[in-house]
Amino acid sequence: xxxxxxxxxxxxxxxxxxxxxxxxxxxxxxxxxxxxxxxxxxxxxxxxxxxxxxxxxxxxxxxxxxxxxxxxxxxxxxxxxxxxxxxxxxxxxxxxxxxxxxxxxxxxxxxxxxxxxxxxxxxxxxxxxxxxxxxxxxxxxxxxxxxxxxxxxxxxxxxxxxxxxxxxxxxxxxxxxxxxxxxxxxxxxxxxxxxxxxxxxxxxxxxxxxxxxxxxxxxxxxxxxxxxxxxxxxxxxxx
Amino acid sequence: xxxxxxxxxxxxxxxxxxxxxxxxxxxxxxxxxxxxxxxxxxxxxxxxxxxxxxxxxxxxxxxxxxxxxxx
Numbered sequence: 001x002x003x004x005x006x007x008x009x010x011x012x013x014x015x016x017x018x019x020x021x022x023x024x025x026x027x028x029x030x031x032x033x034x035x036x037x038x039x040x041x042x043x044x045x046x047x048x049x050x051x052x053x054x055x056x057x058x059x060x061x062x063x064x065x066x067x068x069x070x071x072x073x074x075x076x077x078x079x080x081x082x083x084x085x086x087x088x089x090x091x092x093x094x095x096x097x098x099x100x101x102x103x104x105x106x107x108x109x110x111x112x113x114x115x116x117x118x119x120x121x122x123x124x125x126x127x128x129x130x131x132x133x134x135x136x137x138x139x140x141x142x143x144x145x146x147x148x149x150x151x152x153x154x155x156x157x158x159x160x161x162x163x164x165x166x167x168x169x170x171x172x173x174x175x176x177x178x179x180x181x182x183x184x185x186x187x188x189x190x191x192x193x194x195x196x197x198x199x200x201x202x203x204x205x206x207x208x209x210x211x212x213x214x215x216x217x218x219x220x221x222x223x224x225x226x227x228x229x230x231x232x233x234x235x236x237x238x239x
Numbered sequence: 240x241x242x243x244x245x246x247x248x249x250x251x252x253x254x255x256x257x258x259x260x261x262x263x264x265x266x267x268x269x270x271x272x273x274x275x276x277x278x279x280x281x282x283x284x285x286x287x288x289x290x291x292x293x294x295x296x297x298x299x300x301x302x303x304x305x306x307x308x309x310x
Contacts, residue, residue, distance in 0.1 A: 003260040056296035069301020076275040083265045090255035122306035136308035137285035
């Protein structure tokens with residue numbers, strides 16, 4: 001049952017982290033979303049298009065909707081994080097639970113968020129054509145998969161060469177291999193360039209900054225929180 | 240005479256969780272992860288299991304901010 005406890009604690013830490021990320025997003029990101037929506041409405045008015053009916057009010061989107069999406073996202077990543085942690089702990093790493101959790105959260109943040117975001121950065125409303133949503137969605141999830149798979153290959157190669165090259169050199173080799181694989185393979189995916197010519201650069205920049213900040217809050221809180229919770233399961237004498 | 244027992248110092252190497260115990264949870268967890276990520280990130284965008292736009296509109300802000308393609 002130890003694995004069940006590790007997994008449920010991962011999801012719990014993910015939910016906790018998501019709540020902090022939600023607060024961050026409310027303060028720093030929502031103003032940018034509102035500016036982007038104002039731009040969208042102004043463009044529609046200039047083109048004499050009737051305003052779209054509001055199925056879900058802005059208040060709900062920025063409140064319960066954002067909270068639900070963030071908490072589900074946090075719980076999902078928290079669960080997978082706990083599984084990865086359980087495979088790595090004591091097997092590929094000799095770090096204690098707390099140190100490993102923080103390290104692993106940093107690695108997961110790079111692999112799951114930062115690297116895919118370099119190719120396909122988060123976009124505010126009004127950026128992106130409706131007609132290309134199919135291609136963009138497919139390309140985004142393929143990029144996510146490429147990053148996960150490249151990281152797995154890097155890990156396997158690093159473990160394979162560790163006895164021959166030593167841990168440090170083998171890990172450097174694994175990271176370099178990850179970078180080369182991701183750079184090479186992502187070059188095969190289509191580039192997306194759909195920012196309207198007169199979209200305010202300031203809003204785009206601030207939106208992406210706050211989206212990145214939200215992820216950093218989420219993964220830092222997940223790593224720190226999960227470390228404490230996992231330590232109680234794995235190292236009760238120390239906790 | 241009162242005896243005081245000292246906790247033994249912890250200096251043991253971390254004990255790995257047996258892979259046999261991890262696998263069933265991993266399979267279930269990854270499946271659930273994919274379903275949740277799909278509904279938060281992609282439902283009623285490129286593909287739709289539920290008709291309409293309610294799911295998309297409800298998670299709209301989260302979808303943009305968490306980096307999924309939207310619109």
